Amino acid sequence: MRQHFCYIIVAAACLCASCNTQRKVAETAITVTPAYCQLTSGTDNRAEMELNFHIPEKTLSKRSRLVITPQLMVGDSVYDEYDPVVVEAGIYADKLRRKEVLEGYHDPYKEQKRQVDDATAAFTLSYHESVVLPASADTARIVAVVSTDGCGQCTGIDTLEMASIVRALAYVEWIEPVFTIRPKIVEGKGEARLQFAINLYDIDLDMGNNRAELDSMLQALTPVLTDTLATVNSFTVYGMASADGSLKFNTALARNRANAAMQYVAHRLGLTDRQMERIRIDSRPEGWQPVLRAMKLDSHPDTARVADILQRLADKDDDAQERLIRRLACWQDIREKYLAKDRKVEYTYSYTIRSFTTDREVLDMYAKRPDAFNEEELLRAATLMKTDAEKIEVYRTLLARFPRCETAINNLAYLYLRAGMEAEARTLLQKLPERYPDLESKQLKIREEAAR
Template sequence: MKSKIQYITLLAASAGLLAGCASQRQAGSGIRVTPAACVLVPEDGRNADMDVVFHVPENYFTKRSRLVIVPQLVVGDTVKDEYLPLVVDAPIYSKKLKRREVLENYTDTLAAGIRKVDNTSASFELPYNGTVVLPAGVDTARVVAVVSTDGCGECTGIDTIEVASIGRPSLYIQWMEPQFVVRPKVVDGKGEARLAFEINKYDINLGLGNNRSELEAMLETLTPVLKDTLATVNSFTISGMASADGSLAFNTRLAENRANAAKDWVADRLSLTSAQKNVIRIDSRPEGWRPVLDSMTKDGNPDSVKVKDILERFADQNDDVQERHIRRLDCWNTIRDRYLSKDRKVEYTYSYTIKSFTTDDELLDMYAKRPDAFNEPELLKVSTLMQTDAEKIEVYQTILKYFPDSETAKNNLAVLYLRTGNEDAARSMLRQLPGRYPDIEGKRLKVEGAE
């Protein structure tokens, strides 16, 4: 419905039809618009549907006239856009226009919007529906209708009717002031390495299987735990898993020795002191036949039903009892060759506490050195110690790097982005907080208290 044509300037094209006609603008009430005091709210931030009715009073224009209503978008005192006009031709005007089209091959530039009335002395209504588009960066505007009722497009003055106001609703973003509370920074973790050993041996051989890569991965995980000067180890256990095949007592001792070998390898690589090595506890436990059953089931082996039955019937017995019955199965050779693991699992669990930072000087000093050693409350406290918006933005971005779910960081980062003119980045932050801001689309973002 929208058109870039400046329709008011085209009214003069009708001048030749009724040259010299007299202006017949009637006194009394003018055109009304309903709904009155219409407020349009853009649904997506820029586009708003306008659905109004123009009420034309009786005797508003003569039988020799053309009524033209041109909606315009006004921002401040400037017309920014015009939309498809409403055009109403009185009977005599319509006849003269038709005659000119036939005799002079005349093209009426307003033909698309023409409506005809037979009786100009009676009142009538003109529904109007269209889409109004706010220019980029504009939050408020008005829609007015410029009205002409002359017969020639030149003789008569132009009336202006207030049709609607347009405004994007505002969403106010409130700064969340962090409250600093000292909390213990306890870190718990676990991992595993699958190591290959020679039969009944526990020496570490980096050339066997994937031992080198498995141990390097284990070392990479444990280095921050054992070498971080800010960390105090609360507990550290390396557990060897006893094989299901063979004597439980023998395998348990062997698993413990293998776990101890892994401990010694790590201690040697990290140059741990005797005191540090004493923190590490060695343990072992039977792996059991459950992994064998899981492998057979995953493989679709029908004999897995037999193994499952044995494990359920002798669930209260140890691995040796279960093994005796499994070895009697016709499928034992297949189980031994295909489903018994060729490597042994070594598990490690740990817990350590990172030193807390409490004073302002300590927080700022350690933030420059070790932001990774901070918990969320400490980083939020650092943000309050920064002086400029740019410094605060950097801290909040760091918080989200280590704590991506921080609601305070996202909220305050959005406020800072708005302060610095980056509304797109602010909106991106707020979209990640649907619980706090469920309906941000189409709304103008403002910082509470900034106006």
């Protein structure tokens, strides 16, 4: 029983001694503020470290020197070491000066020494250092080895965790497109301004700008009417009837002029009767609004009178409006200056391009007719390509036609990064600020596990 009692006394004594030691260590430990901060490196891998070392009272004896040596740790290895912080007590400084005089000793910390009024009292040391994160690492730690033995190279008495440093990264992840088949409907319209002999509808290519106008119309309609992948849904050509003269006569004349223009195009394209059956010829009155707009642009003094007539007779036809306009003193001006000398032929169309539904068809048709692909089909073509170079070519083609396609922008940037083209990738990703905010301060990195 007595033996057990002795063991208890010894254990209690050890426990008390341990608690006392821990309390003293806590009271005399050097601390850092801000406490273990996290630094973020910019695009140059650099971060600025600003902190304070707080040295408790009696950390230094009158015969010692404090050396704090910050180190950059990558994993468990020391990657770099920075300028130390050095403070000497009075007696140590005196002894060192005598050694320098008598023995020619050179103090390696001469440039780093700092002066404090009383080295044995509590004091604070500020510290600033520019830290460079290794290119091979995304994270690192900064620790400080603390020594009071004077040389700073013998066994350290403590190690302080000062800060961590992380690379500011923007991870670019591959977006896998979902292939959906969507009808490719194209709609369009245009016009040709042609001149005709009075009350006639035969086309004279040498009159006015007729040849250029019809060639432009031909160029616009060629892909609509001759593309083997296109199915015409609707096609209408309108002749615009002049406002002056009989509405009935002008409407019929305008229709014949529209038909003449279409016959010219049909002949040049070699359209069949079956193809012509899909084309509808029609006419409609142009009205007096173009005349009114021309008078307004010219600031004609009778503009308000014409506008008043058109407003009062808005529910009447062109003939009724013309009868009142002809009574105005400005009628001669209108005939000579504001009635168009050319007649307008308008055309509207809608057609559907054949969709490509199988992977084999997508690859085959992309080699032949990439212009016939919509956005979804081009994304599918990029997915089916085997090499990065082939994918890049498809995505470039896609963005030339659909410059706002987010998937194409993202994936092309991903491929650029994988090819080491960071500047080109960054330029692309700047178009996606919601997906990649604050891009200018971050380095780009791809998630390899998502690589395609």
